[in-house]
Amino acid sequence: MAGLTLRELAAKLDVSVGTVSRALAGDTAIALKTRERVAEAARTHGYIPNRAARQLVSGRSGFVGFVIPVRGPNFIDSYLGEFLTGLGEGLVEHGIDLFIATVPAGRSELSVLQHVVEARRADGVVVPRIGESDERLAYLMDRGFPFVAHGRLLDSSASFNWLDADSVSAFGEAFDLLYDLGHRHFGLVSISDPMTFRHLRERGLRDAISRRGDPNVILDVVSAPRFDRGATVAAVNSMIHAERRPTAMIGLFDELALTIMEEASRAGLSIPRDLSVVGFDNIAAAAYAPPGLTTFEARTRDSAREIAGMLVEVIEKKPAKPLTRLIAPKLVARASHGPVPDVVRRI
Amino acid sequence: MAGLTLRELAAKLDVSVGTVSRALAGDTAIALKTRERVAEAARTHGYIPNRAARQLVSGRSGFVGFVIPVRGPNFIDSYLGEFLTGLGEGLVEHGIDLFIATVPAGRSELSVLQHVVEARRADGVVVPRIGESDERLAYLMDRGFPFVAHGRLLDSSASFNWLDADSVSAFGEAFDLLYDLGHRHFGLVSISDPMTFRHLRERGLRDAISRRGDPNVILDVVSAPRFDRGATVAAVNSMIHAERRPTAMIGLFDELALTIMEEASRAGLSIPRDLSVVGFDNIAAAAYAPPGLTTFEARTRDSAREIAGMLVEVIEKKPAKPLTRLIAPKLVARASHGPVPDVVRRI
DNA sequence: CTCGCGATTTAAAACGTTTGCAATGGCCCT
DNA sequence: AGGGCCATTGCAAACGTTTTAAATCGCGAG
Numbered sequence: 219m220a221g222l223t224l225r226e227l228a229a230k231l232d233v234s235v236g237t238v239s240r241a242l243a244g245d246t247a248i249a250l251k252t253r254e255r256v257a258e259a260a261r262t263h264g265y266i267p268n269r270a271a272r273q274l275v276s277g278r279s280g281f282v283g284f285v286i287p288v289r290g291p292n293f294i295d296s297y298l299g300e301f302l303t304g305l306g307e308g309l310v311e312h313g314i315d316l317f318i319a320t321v322p323a324g325r326s327e328l329s330v331l332q333h334v335v336e337a338r339r340a341d342g343v344v345v346p347r348i349g350e351s352d353e354r355l356a357y358l359m360d361r362g363f364p365f366v367a368h369g370r371l372l373d374s375s376a377s378f379n380w381l382d383a384d385s386v387s388a389f390g391e392a393f394d395l396l397y398d399l400g401h402r403h404f405g406l407v408s409i410s411d412p413m414t415f416r417h418l419r420e421r422g423l424r425d426a427i428s429r430r431g432d433p434n435v436i437l438d439v440v441s442a443p444r445f446d447r448g449a450t451v452a453a454v455n456s457m458i459h460a461e462r463r464p465t466a467m468i469g470l471f472d473e474l475a476l477t478i479m480e481e482a483s484r485a486g487l488s489i490p491r492d493l494s495v496v497g498f499d500n501i502a503a504a505a506y507a508p509p510g511l512t513t514f515e516a517r518t519r520d521s522a523r524e525i526a527g528m529l530v531e532v533i534e535k536k537p538a539k540p541l542t543r544l545i546a547p548k549l550v551a552r553a554s555h556g557p558v559p560d561v562v563r564r565i
Numbered sequence: 566m567a568g569l570t571l572r573e574l575a576a577k578l579d580v581s582v583g584t585v586s587r588a589l590a591g592d593t594a595i596a597l598k599t600r601e602r603v604a605e606a607a608r609t610h611g612y613i614p615n616r617a618a619r620q621l622v623s624g625r626s627g628f629v630g631f632v633i634p635v636r637g638p639n640f641i642d643s644y645l646g647e648f649l650t651g652l653g654e655g656l657v658e659h660g661i662d663l664f665i666a667t668v669p670a671g672r673s674e675l676s677v678l679q680h681v682v683e684a685r686r687a688d689g690v691v692v693p694r695i696g697e698s699d700e701r702l703a704y705l706m707d708r709g710f711p712f713v714a715h716g717r718l719l720d721s722s723a724s725f726n727w728l729d730a731d732s733v734s735a736f737g738e739a740f741d742l743l744y745d746l747g748h749r750h751f752g753l754v755s756i757s758d759p760m761t762f763r764h765l766r767e768r769g770l771r772d773a774i775s776r777r778g779d780p781n782v783i784l785d786v787v788s789a790p791r792f793d794r795g796a797t798v799a800a801v802n803s804m805i806h807a808e809r810r811p812t813a814m815i816g817l818f819d820e821l822a823l824t825i826m827e828e829a830s831r832a833g834l835s836i837p838r839d840l841s842v843v844g845f846d847n848i849a850a851a852a853y854a855p856p857g858l859t860t861f862e863a864r865t866r867d868s869a870r871e872i873a874g875m876l877v878e879v880i881e882k883k884p885a886k887p888l889t890r891l892i893a894p895k896l897v898a899r900a901s902h903g904p905v906p907d908v909v910r911r912i
Numbered sequence: 913c914t915c916g917c918g919a920t921t922t923a924a925a926a927c928g929t930t931t932g933c934a935a936t937g938g939c940c941c942t
Numbered sequence: 943a944g945g946g947c948c949a950t951t952g953c954a955a956a957c958g959t960t961t962t963a964a965a966t967c968g969c970g971a972g
Contacts, residue, residue, distance in 0.1 A: 221685075223958060234922045239960060249920060266683050270626070271958035273617035274927045281664075294641035306667035315686060317628075318665035320653035336613050338568075339662060570928060581952045586930060596950060618928035621957045 222265045231259055281317040282309055282529055283340030285331050287347055288321045296501040297518060301346060301368070304519035308526025328353055335363050342533045344368065344525055350412040366529045366541070368521065372414055379532055381525050381543040385415055385498065388514045388547040389422030389468070392496045395549070396466045400558035401494060402434050405457045405464030407474045408441040419470055419498070438464055450474065454481045459565070465493065465558050472497040472504050475511055479554065485565050490556030492563050500550050510552035521545050569612045578606055628664040629656055629876055630687030632678050634694055635668045643848040644865060648693060648715070651866035655873025675700055682710050689880045691715065691872055697759040713876045713888070715868065719761055726879055728872050728890040732762055732845065735861045735894040736769030739843050742896070743813045747905035748841060749781050752804045752811030754821045755788040766817055766845070785811055797821065801828045806912065812840065812905050819844040819851045822858055826901065832912050837903030839910050847897050857899035868892050
């Protein structure tokens with residue numbers, strides 16, 4: 219029950235506690251023979267270090283924190299599921315545990331984050347889904363607490379560690395793909411929430427349009443609050459039933475693209491014959507929804523694994539310059555995009 | 566950065582460290598006036614106790630552990646979302662943090678649980694979704710580690726702390742409701758996985774049938790692997806398209822009941838005119854799916870909150886007798902059930 | 913033969929709490 | 943006035959590690 223202590227292990231081996239501690243840490247000051255002897259004994263006796271004692275002296279908890287963002291009804295969507303899985307996998311390689319905290323009703327996400335930081339329950343935190351002006355980032359930077367963000371700020375002067383998908387280039391690629399298929403009238407279904415990636419993705423589209431320099435290209439944009447299903451459906455339909463309907467519609471992320479496909483089908487449009495649809499994220503449902511959504515693989519899981527490594531480095535080495543990484547999304551060409559229709563079908 | 570220590574606080578107040586410690590713990594041996602003075606100082610100086618030091622001497626980590634069960638693609642479904650929210654809320658009242666652990670690819674759920682227990686990263690754990698013979702329970706009981714299960718075993722001789730929904734009585738109530746509406750031919754869509762609640766719920770139905778003593782009652786049962794969507798749809802359709810189709814179909818839980826409704830609609834049946842459907846759990850989607858699923862509120866969130874309290878008691882008081890609680894589900898009558906049809910429509 | 917140096921190892925302090933036990937002081941009782 | 947008791951507080955050990963500084967040992971050089 220009580221578990222073997224370092225002292226007991228040292229007594230068995232007839233060496234001092236310090237030697238055992240160093241040996242287990244792999245300190246080369248300890249003779250190789252001794253290190254092996256200690257490792258062997260630790261294994262056979264099933265020694266498990268006391269994390270509390272270790273934390274007390276080293277100041278490290280061996281935890282990395284993650285506060286689940288408060289959201290709509292779904293609590294954990296496919297993005298968070300993927301992300302958490304990757305994070306756990308990345309951290310386990312470093313022998314670090316992932317402490318996931320929930321936000322109780324009536325408390326704010328920030329207050330939970332503050333608790334994690336102030337009670338030193340974690341040595342660093344991961345912050346997902348960055349908003350345009352994010353109080354979590356402000357707090358963490360102010361405290362000088364180690365963290366890595368998934369996403370970035372528009373204001374690139376703020377310097378902190380982040381990893382983000384290169385959605386600017388991905389949305390440019392989406393435009394090129396559709397332009398080459400003859401499309402000239404585009405529709406973007408976006409969100410009205412203050413999330414950074416909204417701007418980046420739209421910018422990717424606009425940059426590609428101006429690069430092309432074709433004055434005939436039109437880009438319509440509609441948006442709705444992020445988790446408001448009703449408003450989203452309404453926005454999508456306003457575009458589908460518009461006087462002049464785009465021939466290619468792009469969802470800011472897959473959930474929106476899927477809604478476009480559903481509503482278009484409901485309106486009697488055939489995809490991709492009457493309308494091309496492209497999304498972003500490649501969530502599981504994208505493959506199943508007929509006829510198969512063309513989208514971009516955001517590599518959320520890989521990103522999370524990478525973030526784990528970055529955070530460990532930040533915690534251990536405290537690098538002077540902020541770490542930043544851009545992950546290139548990969549086009550997943552399925553069946554929801556095609557050549558521009560000869561005639562635009564009325565509905 | 567470093568944070569105020571007890572020693573520093575004591576120096577400011579000109580009392581001993583021990584006194585401050587006791588005062589903050591609310592020890593009545595300390596004069597009330599002193600306790601107030603200490604509490605005041607702690608507040609104004611923003612004293613935050615060092616958990617590592619506390620854990621070292623008390624042996625308590627201040628964490629309760631939860632290992633996310635490995636599952637299909639969805640990672641966290643509505644049950645787990647509700648459950649975790651309730652758990653977090655219940656624990657925060659006791660100043661305890663919830664440590665949620667993920668299972669990295671290639672490792673088993675049990676091995677993660679063992680890690681949590683052996684490294685003493687938590688003082689107790691909550692075990693959800695009990696199987697018919699559950700290796701997690703076996704392990705925890707063997708180690709004598711504090712835990713509370715959500716769900717129970719069929720073998721009631723095994724004694725451990727659990728809380729479960731009284732699904733036996735709920736399924737009996739469902740039968741009575743439908744029987745009184747004239748239904749005699751029932752269909753149960755179940756799962757083939759070795760989960761305890763499968764038996765309990767089916768038993769609830771059968772008990773109610775025999776209580777009624779009507780030889781005309783028929784109960785058909787089909788089942789499919791839990792997270793196998795294709796097999797589930799096939800099983801449901803085999804019942805819908807059977808030679809003699811039940812007039813009332815019951816899903817072991819809401820996801821199954823919703824599938825019944827979808828497939829029945831697809832087959833051209835109208836609900837509840839041609840077919841009555843009843844589920845269990847009252848997940849969010851149950852209210853939205855037309856025409857509104859009649860189901861039972863399992864009170865998952867309340868249950869989790871209650872479990873939090875039970876676990877705290879187990880950790881602190883180590884009661885001699887196991888704690889057990891049965892939560893009565895509440896019927897949520899929506900529009901998916903109705904009187905038995907006069908004639909059974911062919912499809 | 914002695915000294916010095918490098919390679920190992922040991923001793924002991926420190927991390928910040930909790931808690932058993934001893935000490936202090938005031939007050940009442942005799 | 944002395945003693946005893948209670949309420950309150952102080953002292954110091956203990957929890958199991960990590961880490962700094964010092965000790966030890968063996969061995970080759972002078």
